[in-house]
Amino acid sequence: AAGVIQSPRHLIKEKRETATLKCYPIPRHDTVYWYQQGPGQDPQFLISFYEKMQSDKGSIPDRFSAQQFSDYHSELNMSSLELGDSALYFCASSFGIQAPGELFFGEGSRLTVL
């Protein structure tokens, strides 16, 4: 069965550079969530989109932005990267926002900021 696809799987950037992470949800899923997991930390919710509109916002820095496109894929844009942005970034998708817990996670994109 198709799963959530994230790209790239690994990314290395310098401080102050920009990075873009992409997430392709499971077919027919219309809701996308972004989570950030720092080294040895629990995943922290960043932002979510339902039907291409932002549905919820968590601890996403102002330097980050995200959007969901007409094909439901989502991109997380990170600018002015800092060392502390080094983390595993997970995308999850679900069908409909009224589906508690039915989140399917991708394998994550590991960002390393040098």
Place this chain on the structure above:
Amino acid sequence: AQSVTQPDIHITVSEGASLELRCNYSYGATPYLFWYVQSPGQGLQLLLKYFSGDTLVQGIKGFEAEFKRSQSSFNLRKPSVHWSDAAEYFCAVGYSTLTFGKGTMLLVSP
């Protein structure tokens, strides 16, 4: 605000022994509770979830969890651990967006 506490950072269990991972939560309304497992460098896989009804829920890979409202707990159990169960386990609470605990790393000894 909702929160999740997993009091054990690491747990070591002998292969074949039983396992219980603790989870306590704080949530303003009826909690939706989940357990996820994460192998090194991998994504999060849902083991089981509780929304309502029977307080003992069965999950994949032989895991089960019991919701105890009076204790605000949702402990994960497995009667006999296999070496392949070694991973990090996260308890989470929420509806569509989830709040995770800090995780418990399970080590399995021969």
